[in-house]
Amino acid sequence: MKPSTFFYNIRQGFKGVFRNSVMSTASVLVLVACMILIGTIYVVIDTIDVNFKAINDLNVIEVRLDKSYNDEQIAEIGDALEQIRKTSPIIEKELVFVSADEHLQILKERFPDNDWINGILDSNEYNRSLYESGELSEEEGGSVLVDNPLRASYRLEFVNLSDFDEVTRVKSLIDEIKLKDESGKEFDAVDSTNDIRDNIELYGKVMNVKNTLYVAGIWLLAIFLIIALFVIMNTIKLGVFARRNEITFMRLCGATKSMIRMPFIVEGVIIGVFSAAVAFGLEFYLYQYLLRDIVASATNSAAGGGIIMGDFSGYALVLGLGFLAVGLFAGVISSSVSLKKYLKA
Amino acid sequence: MIRFENVSMEYRNGTAAVNDVTLTVEDGEFVFLVGHSGAGKTTLTKLMIAEERVSSGKLEVNGFRLDKIHSWKIPALRRTMGVVFQDFKLFDKMTVYENVAFAMRVVGAKPSVIKKRVPFFLDVVGLSHKADSFPTELSGGEKQRVAFARALVNNPDTVIADEPTGNVDTDLTEDIMELLLKINKLGKTVIVVTHDMGIVQSYRKRVVRIENGRIVSDKTGGDFE
Structure with a gap:
């Protein structure tokens, strides 16, 4: 494709987006909603995964x-x-x-503010100091350690x-x-x-929840993708309908199918890429400033241990590329399908 | 050259629009295609630009065999033809210049070539001074001239004008016909589809008359009976 033709198609694509501004906005909103849902499901599944690995004794x-x-x-x-x-x-x-001592240390790390654990450890430390200063013989103390109930x-x-x-x-x-x-x-x-x-039983349940989330996520992804496709298709169809005389004229002038199709595909791509960018920004905000805060405040009081949630940068690449892929797919497919009936030779 | 050999065309519902037509139009010829409404004139022109496909027979247009043409070759065929529509099909949101340039743009012409050719053809049709006007600001005759400039700008071998005088005042008909003759003198094959027998008689050119999808007469000198 010649550079002049390429830039002409880009310009026409942008014109198309603004010409059908209402439907373009609707398409962007639906696509953004779809992407945010997909992204959130992905983040939730990953968070569950990370936390299970951190617990590390389910298996x-x-x-x-x-x-x-x-x-x-x-x-x-x-x-x-x-x-x-x-x-x-x-x-x-x-x-x-x-x-048994190592178990106690592990518990101390997991629940640093627990009085019972700290009591045992403090007594232990006190006994050790008495033993080291000679005030308490091994026989008198029975052991350097106080009785550790753990096995x-x-x-x-x-x-x-x-x-x-x-x-x-x-x-x-x-x-x-x-x-x-x-x-x-x-x-x-x-x-x-x-x-x-x-924790075999718990592990099984957790796996069931995780698998259900996966399946639900995939279904939601498919459903929202189809909805997004329909909305974008309608946007492009409106554009195609408004320009049907142009398309007919183009065909009769000898324009190739790709030449006719390109501005509409560019229009779809613009909607897709713009939606991906908006969804990425919103997902970042939702995760970093909303989801993490909610989870943190909800889990702070629970047994001294909160849910581990990584930084958004860990998801940025996957979500960015994923959103872009969904946007491009929805844009290109919907514009191609919308144009099909107008492109008969 | 355009050559129909026993060409028939049926619509899907079985209606025969063109029936066993045999016709040859040599390069540089000027031909009137006449007949009543529904006679098959428009279908014949649609066959020439591959807008409709031949059901049987052999059809050759400007070196393309349309009875066996692949769809990807159709754009190349259409670039050898310039079509002028009865309703002009101008785009109201584009200026006269942009309307003509659009025809070049969609076949991938370079901007530098467009800049040279569009003013030239606006001059040929006498509309240089209206380059920046919009179609809504033009008279019927001027719109028709823009349509001619647009049909010519890609340098086609053949120009097909479908009822070119149908939407213009009677006093402009002569201007349009003079323009068509001028185009013919540039070496283009011109096919004029019309049911205006007055102009057919006045210009004394070859006349092909169609009735019920068949050619019923093919004579020169303005005789269409």
Whole structure:
């Protein structure tokens, strides 16, 4: 295409947008609404994803160890779990041992203002200082630590919890681990009710919610895209109808289809790109100044931990390109379809 | 050259608009196409510009075989033709200059070429002084002249004028016809579709008469009986 023709088409496209200003505005509004909904659904799904990853123990089976077990018995259970880990295709990570003290520290990090946790840690610190200054012997204190109610545990992390059969098999194997008492008699090392903690059920529910959101998001995307297509199509159709004599004349002069089509496609592209820019700006505002504030104020008081929401810059590229793609698709497709019947040779 | 060989054209509902027409128009000829309303004159011109497609027979226009033409070649065919419509089909929001330039613009002509050719053809039709006027400010005859300038500006081989005097006053008819003769003298083939037998007799050119989609006479010298 010659540069002069290219610029002529661009000018004609802009003229078309302003000539049908009411319908152009309607198209932009519908497209913007559609894009913001799509963008918000994407952000919500991603936020759920990020937060699940942060919680990080939804896909973990934790085997809690009885406080009466000695180091040897703990190691024995570890060996048995290691054997189970090796046989399961859905456990890829190494078996992790978390001591009772480490559990306490983890809780402290998660709930820094919790009085009960802080009380235990403070007493512990006090005892340590007495022990170090010689005021409290090891025998007198019984231990450097005050009695920590938490138990040590082993953690098995699954890569895929949707394989429920395999998860059940692993759990039953854990349930069968035996230890021997002093008389050599075997007993169950793990009580399936009290010692095995997992979030399999919760994980399943969460996954269902997430999948529902995905499906709903895709449906909403499709529905709004169709609505947007119809509105833009009507805008372009009005333009085409108003210029039907021009189009007929162009055809009879020997204008090619692409020459006739181009100004209308440019018109659609302008509407699409402009809508994408507006939607991007609004999405930024909604996310950065509204959604984050609402979520922050709603979750601030809940157990000391809020929902993690990243900065908008993390979404900027995906949303920007996504909006642009939706805008261009809607613009080009709707103008092409609107013109079809006027372009018969 | 335009050559119809046993050309027939039927609409989808089965109505035969053109029936077994055989006709040859040589390059540079001036031909009147006459007949009553609904006789098939307009369909014949539509066939020539591939606005309608041939049902049977062979049709050749300016080197294009229209009975077997691919749709992508039609724009090239139409660039060899200039069509003047009875209702002028001028664009009211464009000036006279822009109306003529538009015909060049839509076939991708360069702005520099447009700037040279448009004033030249406005001069040919005697409307240089009206270049900046809008169609609503022109008389019927002037509008028709703009339509002629627009038909000529892409340098077509053939000019088809559909009832060119139908919408102008009687005293302007002669001017329009003089313009058509001038165009013919430029070497263009001119086909005038009309039912105004007065002008047909006055100009004593070749006359092809159509009735019910058939050619019933083809004579020169203004004789149309």
